[in-house]
Amino acid sequence: MTTARAAAPTASKVGAPQALARSLLPVAIAVAAALLVDLLAPADSYAEKLLFDIGINVILAVSLNIVNGFTGQFSIGHAGFMAVGAYVSIVVTYYGGYALFGDVIPHESWAGYALYFGSIVAGGIGAALAGYVVGLPSLRLRGDYLAIVTLGFGEIIRVVLQATPDALGVREMRDGIPAPDGTLHKLSRLEWPLHLGGALGFPHPGAYNSLAWTWVAVAITIMVAYRLRESTHGRAFLSVRENEIAAEAVGVNTTRYKVNAFVLAAFFAGVAGSLFAHQIGAGTASRPEEFNFMKSFEAVIMVVLGGMGSISGAAMAAVVLTLMTELLRSVGDYRLVAYALTLILVMILRPQGLFGSEEVWQIARRWWAKRAK
Amino acid sequence: MTTFLEYLIKGVSVGSLYALIALGYTMVYGILQFINFAHSDVFMLGAFFSWRLATAFHLTEPTPLGATAILLAAMSLCALTGFILERFAYRPLRRAPRLNVLITAIGVSLFIENVGQLPWAFGKNVQQFPPLVADHTFTLGGVNVRLVEVITVGAAVVLMVGLNLLVYRSKIGRAMRAVSIDHNVAGLMGVPVDRIISFTFVVGSALAAAAGLLVGITYGQIKQPADSSWILYGLKAFVAAVIGGIGNVEGAMLGGLLLGLSEQFVAGYVSTVFRDAIAFGMLIVILLVRPNGLLGRRVVEKV
Numbered sequence: 227m228t229t230a231r232a233a234a235p236t237a238s239k240v241g242a243p244q245a246l247a248r249s250l251l252p253v254a255i256a257v258a259a260a261l262l263v264d265l266l267a268p269a270d271s272y273a274e275k276l277l278f279d280i281g282i283n284v285i286l287a288v289s290l291n292i293v294n295g296f297t298g299q300f301s302i303g304h305a306g307f308m309a310v311g312a313y314v315s316i317v318v319t320y321y322g323g324y325a326l327f328g329d330v331i332p333h334e335s336w337a338g339y340a341l342y343f344g345s346i347v348a349g350g351i352g353a354a355l356a357g358y359v360v361g362l363p364s365l366r367l368r369g370d371y372l373a374i375v376t377l378g379f380g381e382i383i384r385v386v387l388q389a390t391p392d393a394l395g396v397r398e399m400r401d402g403i404p405a406p407d408g409t410l411h412k413l414s415r416l417e418w419p420l421h422l423g424g425a426l427g428f429p430h431p432g433a434y435n436s437l438a439w440t441w442v443a444v445a446i447t448i449m450v451a452y453r454l455r456e457s458t459h460g461r462a463f464l465s466v467r468e469n470e471i472a473a474e475a476v477g478v479n480t481t482r483y484k485v486n487a488f489v490l491a492a493f494f495a496g497v498a499g500s501l502f503a504h505q506i507g508a509g510t511a512s513r514p515e516e517f518n519f520m521k522s523f524e525a526v527i528m529v530v531l532g533g534m535g536s537i538s539g540a541a542m543a544a545v546v547l548t549l550m551t552e553l554l555r556s557v558g559d560y561r562l563v564a565y566a567l568t569l570i571l572v573m574i575l576r577p578q579g580l581f582g583s584e585e586v587w588q589i590a591r592r593w594w595a596k597r598a599k
Numbered sequence: 600m601t602t603f604l605e606y607l608i609k610g611v612s613v614g615s616l617y618a619l620i621a622l623g624y625t626m627v628y629g630i631l632q633f634i635n636f637a638h639s640d641v642f643m644l645g646a647f648f649s650w651r652l653a654t655a656f657h658l659t660e661p662t663p664l665g666a667t668a669i670l671l672a673a674m675s676l677c678a679l680t681g682f683i684l685e686r687f688a689y690r691p692l693r694r695a696p697r698l699n700v701l702i703t704a705i706g707v708s709l710f711i712e713n714v715g716q717l718p719w720a721f722g723k724n725v726q727q728f729p730p731l732v733a734d735h736t737f738t739l740g741g742v743n744v745r746l747v748e749v750i751t752v753g754a755a756v757v758l759m760v761g762l763n764l765l766v767y768r769s770k771i772g773r774a775m776r777a778v779s780i781d782h783n784v785a786g787l788m789g790v791p792v793d794r795i796i797s798f799t800f801v802v803g804s805a806l807a808a809a810a811g812l813l814v815g816i817t818y819g820q821i822k823q824p825a826d827s828s829w830i831l832y833g834l835k836a837f838v839a840a841v842i843g844g845i846g847n848v849e850g851a852m853l854g855g856l857l858l859g860l861s862e863q864f865v866a867g868y869v870s871t872v873f874r875d876a877i878a879f880g881m882l883i884v885i886l887l888v889r890p891n892g893l894l895g896r897r898v899v900e901k902v
Contacts (some may be wrong), residue, residue: 300698302705363887370634370701371886374837378879381831389872518827523705530702562713562825569706574691577699 256445264438274437278505280548281440282498285447287528287544288537289494292451294526295535295583296460297487298467299365300373304495305521306360306380307353309387309514311496312503315349316428319504321418324399332434342434346443346500353496354489356383361488365481380522387514390422393429427513428503435504443501447494451537454490463487467535527569533579538586604742606867607860612748612817614859615755619810620836621843621851622762623803629779629846630799633697636704637684639833640711641677641804645811646728646821647721649673653729666731666816670754673812674805681804685797708830715824723823728815751813758809759852762802766848775799779846835862835878842885844895853893857881 263277286304293301319341324330332338364375394403394413402412423429454460462483465473474480499517528547532539547565554561572579581589620642627635649669652658658665688707692700716723735746766772777785778795786792814832815821822828839858843850858878866874885892 298698300701363883367886367890370632370697371841371890373701374634374834374841375879375883375886377834378838378882381834382876382879385872385876389870519830520827523709526702526705559713559717563710563717566706566708566710566713570688570703570710573695573699573703573706574688577692577695 260441303376303380309517311499314352315500349500357492535583539581618855645808677808844892
């Protein structure tokens with residue numbers, strides 16, 4: 227933390243264009259790297275699927291870290307916001323695609339990708355709105371209560387999604403759905419998005435996604451989280467975590483900042499959901515059951531293991547745990563036992579998480595300095 | 600009218616199960632101010648221990664004596680589990696921030712579930728629960744009542760009366776209440792705080808075990824340990840505890856009944872789909888309108 231604080235004044239002396247360049251350069255590098263990875267990784271390969279899973283989990287962990295790590299509020303309903311994002315975005319590409327192109331298959335054209343981009347943004351905004359609605363009342367609560375309410379909201383979202391009618395087919399969108407008396411009941415376009423596929427989800431999620439999309443989103447998420455923490459807003463988040471009453475006393479509107487953090491985290495969870503729903507081969511990815519509280523717990527475990535508040539810690543925990551999941555496939559069910567034991571042991575032996583609230587490079591620098599002496 | 604009465608009876612029966620589990624949450628919360636996430640797993644273990652014991656002793660016929668023996672055995676085993684959990688997972692974190700304890704509890708919960716579904720433990724299959732109570736339905740003035748429902752309510756009432764006597768009429772109960780008010784001062788007055796906390800876990804776990812056995816008998820089959828229905832059941836019981844006012848023993852019973860009844864009525868008259876959502880809906884309303892629950896007392900936060 228001390229290094230970050232010392233760095234802040236020097237950053238303000240740099241001119242605005244340079245500051246902009248400094249903040250955008252990592253994104254540009256990451257985008258280039260993402261495109262390169264996308265080119266190199268063979269399509270439909272195991273490596274591609276793994277890289278995709280890692281990307282999604284990094285987004286989830288880093289975004290959850292904004293709430294759990296920065297503001298110290300304990301949310302365990304992150305999968306619910308992911309579900310909202312997934313469904314909003316798939317409604318946009320599925321029904322929107324039908325409205326634009328007349329069919330529901332993915333269109334590998336500029337128009338198709340523009341639609342997909344729009345759907346990701348829509349998914350994020352939808353999840354952010356859900357985050358606002360959930361956050362406003364529940365962030366007045368503390369600690370355990372907040373945890374249980376977020377968990378409850380996540381479950382409600384899933385239950386409601388499961389209760390929706392089946393997704394419409396092309397013919398049903400065109401002609402309407404059969405009424406009991408044999409006639410066809412024509413649905414208005416506003417009624418389409420109410421058909422979300424019920425418990426089985428969408429039958430054909432459009433496979434618009436690729437590694438480039440995923441990893442650009444990863445880069446943006448990390449950059450936003452990082453820049454945010456160095457900003458006035460981020461400092462307010464941290465003050466809420468350190469001491470809520472003291473923060474309130476020096477004029478930080480704690481409820482507002484908590485809600486802000488919550489909404490931002492929900493936005494990125496929605497983005498992750500959008501990417502998840504449009505992944506190639508993820509034919510069942512939009513099943514509501516995918517977004518149950520185990521998914522939320524996984525994200526929580528990543529944040530906790532990495533260290534609450536450490537962005538690189540959360541990202542690395544996401545990478546390591548996703549890889550571990552794959553490597554430990556051979557030991558089957560013992561993998562989950564190992565997960566649980568790790569969580570308990572980390573909490574007892576190293577309660578602040580592996581990296582605490584510091585970044586990996588801060589720890590590395592201190593370690594080098596110590597060695598140099 | 601008869602359907603109304605049937606929903607009512609079913610609601611009271613499910614509600615008393617919620618209440619039994621909720622008592623464990625509320626007692627631990629009252630003493631340590633944390634949600635014992637693993638409590639739903641102790642409840643699950645109660646069902647599985649009784650299933651394992653009943654099959655091991657070939658109890659395939661309904662016998663009152665056998666059922667009681669299984670109940671007591673499962674309660675003891677779960678009490679032991681509760682003791683071990685507290686001793687080895689939660690006690691090292693007694694002075695840690697509450698968040699860490701909560702995360703540990705989640706870890707313990709995952710651990711129990713995933714060990715439970717290993718092949719040498721309870722496996723991943725749906726298990727047929729032996730009929731320890733005859734599946735008998737009798738009709739009272741046109742209303743169908745299952746014997747299991749009567750026994751569930753009866754057992755729950757007996758256990759809750761026992762708990763009330765324990766908490767309000769015994770020396771150890773007074774010590775429990777003292778620790779829940781302020782464990783530092785209670786310690787200074789000579790109350791063995793650690794032992795009382797252990798005892799609270801033991802009692803709560805035993806009640807959850809009883810609920811587990813009753814759930815097994817009611818539904819006739821039990822799903823695998825890691826199935827989300829167990830956690831959901833536990834979470835609903837927690838919601839019941841919050842509705843009644845967490846930390847409050849009568850509140851847990853009242854909340855359990857309220858939740859059981861509203862679930863059955865919503866499922867019966869509106870839609871079964873929203874049965875799972877109703878609990879969390881009620882929780883949010885309660886927390887916004889009356890954050891300390893129906894019977895809870897107001898806590899003033901000091902700096």
